[in-house]
Amino acid sequence: MFDIEIKHFCPICGCYEPENQFSIGEICPCCGNEIGCDDDIEKPNINQEQYFQMIQISIDSYENGKEVPNHVKQFLENAKYSEDEAWEILRNKWIEKGCPWKYNFKGERPENWGIELAKLQLLNIGIKLDAINCVHFRQD
Numbered sequence: 522m523f524d525i526e527i528k529h530f531c532p533i534c535g536c537y538e539p540e541n542q543f544s545i546g547e548i549c550p551c552c553g554n555e556i557g558c559d560d561d562i563e564k565p566n567i568n569q570e571q572y573f574q575m576i577q578i579s580i581d582s583y584e585n586g587k588e589v590p591n592h593v594k595q596f597l598e599n600a601k602y603s604e605d606e607a608w609e610i611l612r613n614k615w616i617e618k619g620c621p622w623k624y625n626f627k628g629e630r631p632e633n634w635g636i637e638l639a640k641l642q643l644l645n646i647g648i649k650l651d652a653i654n655c656v657h658f659r660q661d
């Protein structure tokens with residue numbers, strides 16, 4: 522889906538990027554998350570032994586030119602949070618920290634960055650942030 526969909530907004534913090542940069546491997550200057558990496562989150566209650574067995578089966582299948590068995594595919598899919606779930610987890614973490622603007626290499630950070638701008642930015646992706654969630658907001 523990343524290949525065809527043009528993402529102007531970070532799916533985590535709603536940061537606007539005019540150059541379509543929110544695809545795999547890109548780091549959001551605002552929330553600092555790398556799409557396709559930081560949002561690759563394993564569920565906490567997964568049986569690790571079984572998980573690595575399943576990974577081994579899928580590697581063996583690839584190496585032998587065979588189709589990965591469906592139950593293995595399904596297990597591995599269920600072992601991770603979906604994109605939407607992972608984005609929500611990362612977004613909540615970012616909000617808990619007070620929506621800090623992480624990187625400013627190219628002067629991306631708006632001078633007056635603060636909770637009000639963060640709230641507006643989140644509206645880009647349809648998230649309405651209650652001020653109560655952001656009591657710890659810091660400028661740095």
Ligand SMILES: [Zn+2]
Nearest residue numbers: 531534549552
């Ligand atoms: Zn972001």
